[in-house]
Amino acid sequence: MTATAPAAAPARARSHLANDAWEATMAAHATLMRRFAAEDLWSDVSMREYDVLYTLSKCDEPQRLSELGRHVLLSQPALSRLVDRLVERGLVARCADPSDARAAHLTLTPTGRDLQRRIGRRHGASVARAMTAALTEEELTLLESLTHKLSQEHRS
Numbered sequence: 001m002t003a004t005a006p007a008a009a010p011a012r013a014r015s016h017l018a019n020d021a022w023e024a025t026m027a028a029h030a031t032l033m034r035r036f037a038a039e040d041l042w043s044d045v046s047m048r049e050y051d052v053l054y055t056l057s058k059c060d061e062p063q064r065l066s067e068l069g070r071h072v073l074l075s076q077p078a079l080s081r082l083v084d085r086l087v088e089r090g091l092v093a094r095c096a097d098p099s100d101a102r103a104a105h106l107t108l109t110p111t112g113r114d115l116q117r118r119i120g121r122r123h124g125a126s127v128a129r130a131m132t133a134a135l136t137e138e139e140l141t142l143l144e145s146l147t148h149k150l151s152q153e154h155r156s
Contacts, residue, residue: 002053018105032130033047033140035130036123036126036127036130039123039126040117041122041123041126042088042119043115043118043119044115045091045115046117048072048074048082049082049085049086049091050116050119050123051072051073052068052072052079052082052083052084052086052092053091053092053108053115053119054120055068055071055072055111056068056092056106056107056108056112056116057108057113057116057120059106059107060104061105062095062105062107063099063105063106063107064101064103064104064105064106065079065080065083065104065106068083068106083106086112090109090111090112091105091108091109091111091112091115092107092108092109093106093107093108093109093112094106094114095107147149
């Protein structure tokens, strides 16, 4: 047995633990998303469309499609088509980008903002019910802290 063999076992165990944690995170996400998708609160939008409306609602100023794409889990072509549909329905508006005539900025219309708020109140209550039913306040705080830490690591 070499001197490095004992150190290799903990590294493998840590790698296994990391993969198990990732798998559990993804399973929890999938379970919750199926639950939320099945709820009768989405009105005239899909969950993906709502995700775009929600993301734009958090922005203080209009966003480029590329910036929006950093926060929405869709490919650029799929996001572009989805935004086109939201523009056609009067929920999102395009405005000229003052720094680049080839680009456009996206923002919620008053109708889009109203719809996002209406759905958002119901969805937020549903999320709170699901999360507080399964986790204590201390666990919720820890989960929030850990997921923010992972998100920050990803941005580095």
